[in-house]
Amino acid sequence: MNARQPEPRVPGGSRRAPGEHDDPAAEAAIERAVGSARSCGAMRDRIAERALSKGAGTDDDAEFAAHAASCAACADEVRFAASLVAAERSLPRPAVPAEGLARILEAVRAEGAAASTMAPSTTAASTTGAAEAPKPAGRIARPRWWAVAFPLAAAAAVLVAILASRPRDAVEARLCAKSPMRLVPASGGGARSVEPAAPDFAFREGDVVEAGAELCAIKLAHDGAPSEGLLAGLGELHLKLAPGASVARTGPFGVRLIRGFAWISSPGGIDGFTLERAPAAGLASAVFRIRGDGRVEAEAEVIGDRLLVMNVTGKSTLSFHRSGDATESRDLELSDGLCAIAGPHGGLAVPRITPRTADTLLLPEIAVAAVEDASGPCVEVRIAPGAAGPVTVPGFDDSHQRFAVTVTPQAEGAARWTAGMKVLRSMCVADPGSSPTVRLAADRPWTFRIRVPSAEELRIAPGPAEVTVEFAAYAGNEWHGDVASTVESSSGAEWRGTVRSLPVVIDIPPR
């Protein structure tokens, strides 16, 4: 959140905006007060440092000590921080589980046994990579032609694998997770549980696989996919389902994501594999298709009536087709790092930006306009769907203030402080509604009016100011300066994130 809080209060006196006094003595007092407040601002990072005794003996520490000697507010901050640190350090430490080491050694031995025929892994850390272990010293130096020849050889091998893997009618399926999953056969006979002890199962067209409370992983392979040798693994598809997710088989080499989140990965050889969203009346179809026989990693999620896909590695296409009065077909071609969403009315693709790119794709638009009401100056807030079409956003709720108005006076100099306020229902001139969620559509934007706070409420000088409104699909207890408090409470909303309007200039009334 970029909403800045007003400057800290000057110890021993209230802050006043410059220009309110013509008296030189008062001006000087204001200058001193502002200077002191700035000093506090400059010192603030050292408060915790001093409480933690991390800066002891440094010039910075001496400078801070001098400041704190004359600033009761900063001295108080240090006292509190020191008490807090002492309390934190006196918290009881968790006891290490007695069987912890045994569990780790067991896991290490199991992994060691599995990898006994392979070179030891050198990967230390996760995908975030900060602690990746360095490459082993004994790595074999490869000639330059290797960079060209190896991919060509690999491509040829993949081609052979593809040819060997046809036809694709019979498919072996295997549960790869440690927890059971539910299989609902299309042929009837009731659902049954597939257990890790007997992981192989027939996954026929129309059958549905449901993950339980745990992650579910299944492996699909063509009948002709090689099971051993150099080409082992090609033509195999690993499909992981997040808890609660389910898929149905749609054909020899395709599934339908009924709900939830799924990961797709394959070493290659799965050209033509499809994952589609469940069809529904009035919705455009949405089909995700793997292209080529290279390595594939992708993620797919059903969000409301949308299909979101993230093409991590490999090439794919997200297609949507709408029939009827406004027939439209479109293919979004995706390469490494591209995401796309297909909704009921269309689709679009963007580079992967955040872990949950759906938020970027579903971002609504917010605009404000200055209007004059009987109660004084107001801003009319208009929230409309963005490029991805209709989207559900969280509604207005006083217990989770999702709107904030920020006001930046146009005056130059020290008076140009940005003040911010969370918007409560009592500030709304037109009722924003009380529904937990609001469905935005192009012809049905969400509009309401907010009374502009007075200069006295905002503790700024009256006069023309730039006013912006920010909407956050989170609800924190408070907004703390530039720290976004992001406790989510947007139950049922599709979009999470923040969006800010362009500014509009409004004359801020004194009271």
Add this chain to the structure above:
Amino acid sequence: MPAEPEKVASARVPPADDPSVAAMARLGRGDETALAELYERWSGPLLHFIERMCGDRATAEDVLQDVFLRVWRAAPAYQPTARFSTWLFQIARNAWLNELEKKRRRPRSLDDSPSDDGGSGGSGSAEIADPRAPRPERGAMDSELAERIRTAVGRLPPKLREVWVLGAAQETPYPEIAEILGIPVGTVKSRMFQAVRLLRSELERHVG
């Protein structure tokens, strides 16, 4: 700030006689007792860090196991280019972030409470202390105050929480925190201040 370069340098250079570095070398040669030695030395601080970050004892134990598995996998190629503790806590942090990411990826039904998700970089209450989780024995501290502190720290946004837990709870020096988190020392200071401010708003009536 003239003191900072020295602090950073001291955080980067591993002590030549660090027994953990020697244990890593032995572990790289397949010596299981070295893993036991590392576990003995580091499992306590790591479990404390991870539990405070994820707020759930059972998850913390799983993440701890994951950390030591990663250490074992990395041992053959381990090069002591930084303090061992810095490297180890980077792994722990990455393992926790992976766990957080997994939680975020889990789909939520309309009936789910807000606590089922950590939010995007947020302070989801899923990471706040799990009331059903077994708690360590109470020490000298008033148990209600201890719970208040745990809850308030659990509500901090993760970026602030990790700085607070490393600095205030683990007593890690700022330059080492900066290395673990991959951020400048100034940012560590700023986040620590923000953490104190947020904690004050929740705990002022109970602490001090």
